[in-house]
Structure formats: structure tokens, C-alpha cells
Amino acid sequence: MALDTNQxxxxxxxxxxxxxxxxRKLMDDASKREWEKWKAANPGLAEKFGYKTQNLCYRRRPSxxxxxxxxxxxxxxxxxxxxxxxxxxxxxxxxxxELPLLNILPNIWTKPFQRWERDKVQLKxxxxxNTSITGCKTLSSVRKxxxxxxxxxxxKRVFKRPVAITENAVLVGKKTYTIEIHSSGKHQxxxxxxxxxxNWLKIELLREFLETx
Numbered sequence: 028m029a030l031d032t033n034q035x036x037x038x039x040x041x042x043x044x045x046x047x048x049x050x051r052k053l054m055d056d057a058s059k060r061e062w063e064k065w066k067a068a069n070p071g072l073a074e075k076f077g078y079k080t081q082n083l084c085y086r087r088r089p090s091x092x093x094x095x096x097x098x099x100x101x102x103x104x105x106x107x108x109x110x111x112x113x114x115x116x117x118x119x120x121x122x123x124x125e126l127p128l129l130n131i132l133p134n135i136w137t138k139p140f141q142r143w144e145r146d147k148v149q150l151k152x153x154x155x156x157n158t159s160i161t162g163c164k165t166l167s168s169v170r171k172x173x174x175x176x177x178x179x180x181x182x183k184r185v186f187k188r189p190v191a192i193t194e195n196a197v198l199v200g201k202k203t204y205t206i207e208i209h210s211s212g213k214h215q216x217x218x219x220x221x222x223x224x225x226n227w228l229k230i231e232l233l234r235e236f237l238e239t240x
Contacts, residue, residue: 135166
């Protein structure tokens with residue numbers, strides 16, 4: 028069953044949820060009443076049967092709503108993705124001006140994509156950023172991906188050397204750093220010496236850093 032109400036643009040998601048709950052209760056109550064009538068009319072059969080219903084009620088999407096998520100992505104991808112650095116509030120203000128008849132609420136950023144939405148978003152991001160949105164399930168995560176991609180491409184240096192930690196050494200590319208026990212106060216740490224000043228780097232911290240990447 029579709030709930031087709033004449034709600035204005037200021038209706039909230041909570042308003043919709045309350046109306047949907049109201050209609051579902053009416054449908055559930057009606058089903059129970061009919062079941063009790065049937066049992067009363069069929070006393071010999073009632074013990075042999077059970078019943079289960081699932082009543083669905085949902086708010087129809089207003090005309091044009093399917094354009095919202097793809098258009099938000101297009102706005103973020105403007106200027107080769109630099110527009111994604113704008114705040115969510117700024118981006119929503121722009122799309123709201125373009126589609127004034129729709130009520131676009133902030134939690135659209137965390138609404139999980141439907142499959143067709145995700146496919147459209149993937150095509151748009153791939154076309155501009157040449158990257159996949161694998162793992163992105165919401166507009167918020169896509170925005171973070173675009174910004175992270177820009178940051179990675181604008182980095183002054185990108186390190187691609189493999190790093191391996193063995194029992195006795197740390198291997199960075201073809202270079203080997205011997206693991207030593209470094210004492211600091213009453214504590215001892217497995218560490219390597221790095222940099223021109225031969226500073227100590229704890230293996231524990233290095234491993235933790237690498238595992239978060």
C-alpha cells in the first residue's frame with residue numbers, strides 16, 4: 028500500500044514515519060478483526076490454521092527525487108572534484124535552489140544507496156576521477172573518497188616502496204634497518220634508527236601505523 032499524502036516541503040522524515048506507523052497499525056488491526064471473525068465462523072477449522080500478514084506502507088517519492096543523488100554527485104565533481112571540499116550544508120543549499128519543490132534533508136548524506144543510484148554514482152565518479160567507489164554506500168562516503176583522491180594526487184611525494192617487518196629487521200624497499208632494543212627510562216622498546224639524526228622509531232608504533240593504512 029502506498030501512502031500518498033499532500034505533505035508540504037517542510038515535512039520531516041519523522042512525520043513520514045509516524046504516518047506510516049499509523050497506517051500499518053490500522054491495517055494490522057483490520058487483519059486481526061477479520062481473522063477473529065473467520066475463526067468464529069469456522070470453529071471446527073480454526074485450530075488447524077494460523078495466519079500471518081505483512082502490511083507494507085511507504086511514502087511515495089515526489090516527482091524528480093530520483094535526480095537528487097546523481098545531481099549532488101555532479102556538484103561535488105565540479106572543478107575536477109574540488110567542489111567536494113565544500114561543506115555538506117553548502118552543497119545541499121545549492122541543490123535545494125535547483126530543486127525548490129523538493130524537501131532535501133541533511134540525512135540524505137547517510138542514506139544507503141539503492142543499486143541503481145550506486146551504479147549512476149559510479150559512472151559519474153569514474154568519468155571525472157577515474158576511480159572506483161567500491162566500499163562507498165552513501166553520499167558522505169563518496170564525498171570523502173573524492174577529497175581523499177584529490178589529496179593523494181596532490182601530495183608532494185607518494186611512497187610506493189614495500190615495507191616488511193621481520194623478527195630482526197625492517198625492510199623498506201631494498202634498504203634494511205636492524206631492530207635494536209632501545210632503553211628509555213625504565214622501559215625498553217624494539218626500535219630502529221632513522222633519519223639523518225639517527226632518531227629512534229619504535230617498531231610497535233611503526234606496525235600500528237602501517238596496519239591502519
